[in-house]
Amino acid sequence: MSRRILVLAAAAAGALALAACNDGSATTAAKPSAEASAAAPASAAASAKPSAKTSGSAKASSSAKAATATSVPDICKLMSKAEIGTLTGESVTLMTDDGGSSPTSRYCQWQLSQGQVTIGVTLETRGNFDVRNKQATPVMGVGTTAYSLSGHLYVWENGHDIDVYVSSESSDSANLSVARRAALQFIPRLEAASK
Known part of the structure; x- marks a missing residue:
């Protein structure tokens, strides 16, 4: 982060x-x-x-x-160790959060028996989210808009920039597939917790 x-x-x-x-x-x-x-x-x-x-x-x-008018909820409370284990097929050995030091940006990291999953959320406008590196690749079917870049899946949904990073699989495309599934589970929970 x-x-x-x-x-x-x-x-x-x-x-x-x-x-x-x-x-x-x-x-x-x-x-x-x-x-x-x-x-x-x-x-x-x-x-x-x-x-x-x-x-x-x-x-x-x-x-x-x-x-700064809103805050980001505790990410670690929105996805369980068991759910991350099911998504990746790995055991979660350690779960770490940022401690809530910033009301506008939070993350949670799950260390796995092989690899890791990290989900970070930052409050962001759609205009700022849409400014992206030319090498970013659009990702369809998740959030309002999404793209992948440098092994991360970035999703924008209702004022939230969601960054999902997965390194448990054998290829970038497999990691992106897990990140996409994690985002699809995570987004509705984030929306509910943000109300």
Whole structure:
């Protein structure tokens, strides 16, 4: 999770530098931010979404205010060890959560007898979610919109950016299949817990 935050901060810093060179209008400052983020290399960017807290545009500022108005529930309470074991065919050896230090971003990680499953949720606007790396691959049939990038499945649903990472299977496509099934189970529970 900390690697993703660093990537987001770097993308936002680059966007701010490009915006400073612009004429200063809010409408033109947002476009270089999206282009700079989309051009980030896939190896350095698990996500190419700019952070609403660090962007200089008026739209992003209002997004940050909206994002802090709600909180993200405890992810570990929404999926059991037994369910993760059934999804992966592995035994869960350890379950770790983030401790709830942030009201707008939470994660839970299940260490398996072979591999791991991690689900993270961040409050995010649809506009920010739609700014993505050009190497992202759309994933149909899960959430309002979804894509895969660098072994992660990213799903947007009702103001939530859901990041599912699975490393228990023998191939990337098999891991994505498990991540997709996990997201389909998880999303309705997140929605119910967020009301």
